[in-house]
Amino acid sequence: MRIELVPPGTGELTYEIRNIVNVAEKLQKCGVKINWENIGDPIVKGEIIPEWMKEIVAKAAMDNRTWGYCHTRGVLETREFICDRTNSRGGARITPDDIIFFNGLGDAIAKIYGCLRPEARVLMPSPSYTTHTLGEVGHAHSAPSLFKLDPSNNWYPDIEDLQNHVRYNPNICAIMLINPDNPTGMVYTREMLEEIVAVARENDLFIIADEVYINIVYNGEKTVPISDVIGDVPAISLKGISKEFPWPGSRCGWIEVYNGNNDERFRKYINLILTGKMNEVCSTTLPQTVIPEIVSHPGYSSYLAERIASYELMSNITFDCLKDIPALQVNRTNGAFYMAVAFKDGLLNDKQTIQIDNTEVKELVHGLISQPGVSPDKRFVYQILAATGICTVPLSSFSTPLQGFRVTLLEKSEEECRRIYLTLAGKIQEYIAS
Secondary structure (H helix, E strand, O other): OOOHHHHHOHHOOOOOHHHHHHHHHHHOOEEEOOEEEOOOOOOOOOOOOOOHHHHOOOOOOOOOOOOOOOOOOHHHHHHHHHHHHHHHHOOOOOHHEEEEOOOHHHHHHHHHHHOOOOOOOEEEHHHHHHOHHHHHHHHOOOOOOOEEEEEOOOOOHHHHHHHHHHHHHOOOOEEEEEOOOOOOOOOOOOHHHHHHHHHHHHOOOEEEEEEEOOOOEEEOOOOHHHOOOOOOOOOEEEEOOOOOOOOOOHHEEEEEEEEOOOOOHHHHHHHHHHHHHHHHOOOHHHHHHHHHHHHOOOOHHHHHHHHHHHHHHHHHHHHHHHHHOOOOOOOOOOOOOOEEEEEEOOOOOOOOOOOOOOHHHHHHHHHHHHOOOOOHHHHHHHHHHHHHHHEEEEEHHHHOOOOEEEOOOOOHHHOOOOOOHHHHHHHHHHHHOO
């Protein structure tokens, strides 16, 4: 092309959660059986949707109204239902006009960051979910501002580090958090959230809280929605049905805006997000329509509880398989369905290898990892994939200097989960010793 088409640095951005799928599919053709531990799709991992839920959706599909446009903000009856549930907790109060539906939270995230001035930066956790960092970097055309989640302290946020970033970077306009967290599975305590809200209040910032996993917690943990502690600070909460119902193919999520009129600049910002949505007319009508009936169904709570119990079991099996490996920093996952594992500093290098019996597979993977700039944990993940078929994601792809890997906790079989992670544990020790 006669001129550059993309902003500096953005043309090299990658989404490793999906990139590794391309490699795994090539290995499949070479005879490698893949265990997909890379992406949080319960349907791919064998989740069976109950008949009553399918019947609700089928009934709605027979209603001609679900085939048409809905209000730009979303189906009114559904927004009213969500308002009642949020307001019943006694925290920040909202109206149906404080809710905007999107075609999945990826759509919402793109608009949230895309409507900011390039100079306005959002402070993000590290590690952080890739869609957020790609969205923020894409709008700012600059490296992200990151506060640390500490693997030596249950992946809890380093509040002092967060405070220092806010203090010394006047362009920070907001703090983003994911609760429960992806990729670590950490659950923020009420006290941590109150500290972060206090920082926002003191520095005239707003909060972005990705709460898509807010109702998926276990091991005795409790989640606190940001609306319960936000007080008078402006904030945006992101929620959806992709993980909770689960219906990832619905591409249905929404934002709840708290204290939207408390600050004129924030009000204009939210209005710009809404205007961008108006340009698309609306989000898909059908999945929005069924939310109240599904959530209110007498079988919903028990169905969700069964799934959460499964995640708790897989979390504890995975933790038990990996926790005693000296090379790793392993924390028990208490929310969402991911576990992030970091290698201790300096233990990974670009010389380590693992035995790969299939010559074709070995040549394919070695061709990929011998390219310039491949991180040590990406070398590890690709070689483990080739040797065992276990498909994980490099931790460094989540905007962190830490080297490690992220896995999902979506296996349906206790026996298979234990086999996978005992296999992985053995290969990790073999790899480190090589």
